[in-house]
Each structure stands twice: as structure tokens, then as C-alpha cells.
Amino acid sequence: MSATKQEIATFMAAEFPQSKCIVEAVGDGRATVSHKVGSDELRPGGTVSGPVLMGVADVALYVAILGEIGIVPLAVTTSLTVNFLRKPSADARILGECKLIKVGRLLAVGEVSLYSEGSSDPVAHVVGTYAIPPQREGLIKEGKKLDV
Template identity: 60%
Template structure:
């Protein structure tokens, strides 16, 4: 298992390009936040789909690492996303992940993505990660 502080340090040192904050981690769950900037928008004044997918993937990674420890080579093998409604261009994007299955070699989780404090999700994703075998 990894603590919030350990995860924050890991992302700062190993993934300095990660521009999200870890809001919380819990039992097989995590919430992360991304501040939206003009470069994250698409025509029409909404957050781009790739930004939402990036945050869904990051939320899965944070949640899995919080359970299995800092296993950098755990990798995405599948990510499906449904875009449900238009996110606001002037609100942070919040991703809440819950793991559905955590096995020895695969982890599956779902992520609900919100625009600021709006109660309805703007997107929903389900993803699978491959967990490398433990070193002997």
C-alpha cells in the first residue's frame, strides 16, 4: 500500500508532467482534481475528451498504486469512456475512482468524472490495468 504523501512524491519525481492533485485515497478508492486551463479546451468552450480520458486513467493509476504500492510498471490495458454532458470550461475536473476487482495480475476500476461541484457526472470510464509479477 502507498500513502497519499508517498503517491504525491512518486508523481512529483517519476511523473513531473502529471498536473493533477490527489484529493483523497480510501479503501480501493481515490479522488483526484485537475485545474482546467485554456490549453485543455476544445472549440465550443468545453474541456476536451483527451483531458477527461487522461484524468480517468490517472485516477485509476492512483487508486491501484494506493492499494499495491508504488509499482511504476502497472500499465493500462483498456480504457472505455462515455461522455455524458458538457463540462464547464471554468471549473476544475474531479475524478472519483473505485476499484471493482484487484487481483494479482489485473485491476479493474470505474471512474466518475465531475465538473466542479455539479452533482451529475460529465463522463464515466471503466479501465483495466495489468500488474507486473512481483519480483522475487
């Protein structure tokens, strides 16, 4: 019951038109999204604001989860912990690379590394948890084994 990159991109465009994130890749418990930084998203000193970085990480996590469980609109963030590591470039897109750690019946946990495009040094590391609505319970009846 997974979703493709195109299905997720179409869903995101319809349900989250305010998001500037682009789905770059999704599959195998991973996702990559990008975000073009606008001048209104910079803090004094030319650094990308924390809320922008958190938003990119949250979208990357959501996209990776949808890639695994299909389009489940009511999956929601329950926790997001961010470690800001270095100043992101104001002139480069932010890339969020997510790897899911565990997808269970009711919760999914993943980590996201955020980069300024063109640099291999992460600007932030994020760990997040999503609650998955009970509608997934039907998969057990279809014979799929789900972790807790």
C-alpha cells in the same frame, strides 16, 4: 502493501511531472484526483477536451491501484472505455472519483466518475483495466492471498 496519499503524490510528482492532476484522497480501494483546466485544454465551444478527461480518469485509476498495491511503477493501462455524458465546465476543476472493482494478481479493474467541480452530475463515466507486473508474486510467499 498499500501506499499513502503523500507517498503517491511524491511518486507522481517525480515520475509524472507533466501531469496537472492533484491527489486529493486515496484509500479503501478508492481515489479522488483533481485537474485544473487550462485554456489550452478547451475545444471550440468551450468544452474540456476528451484527452484531458481520459487522462484524469487514467490517473485516478492508477492512484487508486497504487493505494492498494503500493508503488508499482510498471503497472500500466490495458484498456480504458469512456462514456462522455455531458459538457464539462471550462471554468471548474475536473474531479475524478475512482472505485476499484477488483484487484487481482495480474489485473486491476476500476471505474471512474468525472465531474466538473461544484456539480453532482457526472460529465463522463470510465471503466479501465491495469496490468500489474509479476513482481507482486512475492506477496503470495508472504502469506497474503491474492485474487486472480
